[in-house]
Amino acid sequence: MKTTRSALRPTFRKSAKAAGVLATATIVGLALASCAAPGSGGTTAGTTATAITAEVTAADVAKLGDITLKMWADQAEEPLMKSVIPAFEKEYPNVTIDMTYKSFDDLLATTVNAAASASPPDVFQGNIGYALDGALVKAKLVRSLDDVADVYGWNTGTGASTLAPAMWDETGTTFGAGTLYGMSPISEVQGIYYNADKLKELGITAPTTIADLEKDLVIAKAAGEQPIMLGNSDQYAGTHIYSDIAATTQDPKDIATWIGGKAGSTFVTDGNKQAADTMTAWAKAGYFGAGYDGLSNGDAIAKFAKGDGVFFVGGSWNGASLTDGNFGFGSLASGGVGATASPWHISSKSKNAVAGIAFLAMLHTPEVGQEILDGGRLPVITDGVTGASELQTQTLDGLKATIAAGTQVGYYDWTATDMLTVMGGALQEVMAGRITSDEYTEKVQAAWAATHEAK
Amino acid sequence: MTSLHRTADVVVAPAGRRPRRAWSRYNWTSLIYLAPALVFFVVFVLYPIWVSAQTSLYVYDGLTPSVWAGLDNYVTVFTDPTLRDALLHSLFLLIFYAFLPVCIGLLLAGAMSRIRIYGLTLFRALLFLPQILSSVVVAVAWRGLLEIDGPVNALLRFVGLGSFATSWLGNFDTALPSIGVVGTWVEYGLCMVLFLSGIATIDRSLYEAARLDGAGPVREFFAITLPALRPQISIALILTITFALRNFDLIWNTTRGGPGTSTTVPSLFVYQDAFQNRELGLASALAIVLTLVILVVVGIVQWLVREPKEVNR
Helix, strand or coil: CHHHHHHHHHHHHHHHHHHHHHHHHHHHHHHHHHCCCCCCCCCCCCCCCCCCCCCCCHHHHHCCCCEEEEEEEEHHHHHHHHHHHHHHHHHCCCEEEEEEEECHHHHHHHHHHHHHCCCCCCEEECCCCHHHHHHHHHCCCECCCHHHHHHHCCCCCCCHHHHHHHEECCCCCCECCCEECCECCEEEEEEEEEEHHHHHHHCCCCCCCHHHHHHHHHHHHHCCCCCECCCCCCCCHHHHHHHHHHCCCCCHHHHHHHHHCCCCCCCCCHHHHHHHHHHHHHHHCCCCCCCHHHCCHHHHHHHHHCCCCCEEEEEHHHHHHHCCCCEEEECCCCCCCEEECCCEEEECCCCCHHHHHHHHHHHCCHHHHHHHHHCCCEECCCCCCCCCCHHHHHHHHHHHHHHHHCCCCCCHHHCCCCHHHHHHHHHHHHHCCCCCHHHHHHHHHHHHHHHHCCC | CHHHHHHHHHHHHHHHHCCCHHHHHCCCHHHHHHHHHHHHHHHHHHHHHHHHHHHCCEECCCCCCCEECCCHHHHHHHHCHHHHHHHHHHHHHHHHHHHHHHHHHHHHHHHHHHCCCCCHHHHHHHHHHHHHCCHHHHHHHHHHHCCCCCHHHHHHHHCCCHHHCCCCCCCCCCHHHHHHHHHHHHHHHHHHHHHHHHHHCCCHHHHHHHHHCCCCHHHHHHHHHHHHCHHHHHHHHHHHHHHHHCCCHHHHCCCCCCCCCCCCCHHHHHHHHHHHCCCHHHHHHHHHHHHHHHHHHHHHHHHHCCCCCCCCC
């Protein structure tokens, strides 16, 4: 009797338990399915903006009464804003600016949610590409600036081409052309920094083409120097070098088109394969030194600033780290790759859009342009702006050259949210000779297709 | 989900045996004392898990209305080869994050309890230090140590092993084990402290008896210390395995999953999908799967180190 019971009970309990699990699973499953879908509350799209037909005057802004303009910006803007905000408040005395600064990572992570909230900032910075600007446009959270560009003449003059990355199609799926949704007063240019003292020792002049650079690399290597200082553990520094080369092995316009997500464009081109092969050859020849994948970009620039390495391939954003010492900058004659920094947007829900427009207009003036350059960065308006140091002037010249050459193609990672990871990782593999340049371009194209062809 | 089920199990079992009477007798006032912690637990643990489970069944960018996806996200999780590789990397890291720290912890604790060391408290504190440091600090420090010109390689060159010098975190073959070593360094202190406290509770007379029977230090360790530490080993394994499988910060701050994809782990993709790619559904599905994997692995290990049933002698 005893044995029968003890033999029976576990089975019974087990099946009861199994039934319990099944029931629980069913209930949970049903509950999950029947509950309100995440985001179904939805975000209400803003009201259609009233287009402006003439430049906003102080009188127009005064009509708004005493207002507070809420803003969000990258903390890198703080030095610039310290002079712009008081100037703005002086010109428009009824406006008080309430500025919140965020680190770049914070800005990326929180801006979309803030813009979608019930009380969004009136004016805020986004970032070019699908992760941030694309989401803002798709959810109709930012005001179109076409009317502003027309009225203020942004579409003409030196800064005109820099607007393209902030232009989107109706659905927020491709950018580079279409409706303007943002404006950045700041530009960036990629190029090659060199240690001027070492060039002198080696008896070479600053390279102006990739072919020149390649010759210099041989000389530097033979002299026992590390030719190019590279820190690629964050996976992105290598892509800057790659894009500088790739801009010379194909028509730069094709790169911009591909980044913009135009249907039918492809990364699997001879130019891209050739650029990848060059990277592999340089890595194999030891031009990047050993262990570049284990060094962070920040550590690499610090080493270069201390005198390690002859060249550093980066961009104008690195200039601030290279103020001590004799460093020079050259974008390649083919035009170093350049791009526009984080654009400013006006919330589509803002009741004070007119004041926001006045603020953006002020950012887009030669006076502010000069302040941007004085602060060590590059303005989109280059006319009537002069550099204070040799390195600044060289960087500004580099920017002008890229704008003239039409190589302001932008960054590869704009094209898909995971492109930085995919391309950065694949480039590490191709440089180490673990995959071929064919496989590299196909991997990159597959990530592009996942974003642009599925939708 | 699993934690929900577990809770239900615990409450239902006694009620089943003594229906109704137990409920009416139940001391409801005790709930008042539990309430604050319970509310906290529900709001900050159960509810987020619930929302994750729900989100995992949708395609959702966190912004525009979500679209029902059924189990599509889970299908992606199990079929995407990059995610499968990431899971394998995590399982490999278990050796370094859980197995080695427990072994080293046992060795140190065994030695410390036996030998009278002058300034024991100081050594214990120093050895525990890695556990207290912020993981970002640990990552940055080790990145410097393991660099091509870093101290580790300098040491190798000094002792004539220069041919082994490499960029440990930048080399496709050494990156994953190197991150593993960092994990070992972080975790062994915790294990050691757990085991030391366990050893303190062992009756000293057992050792005396063993010694009288002629047992040496090794025999003593395996016959008395190790079996007595079973509960501590079990806890150490739970903590280290959980740390290993959800490890993100060390990898993000050393290699970002590189070079190539040689050090990717699931939690890296959870972060990227949720915060960079705005694919909250896929990120949630991956997170849920990761949680279940952790529960299963911890469950298996717990079963392996369980107290043996009383044996009739």
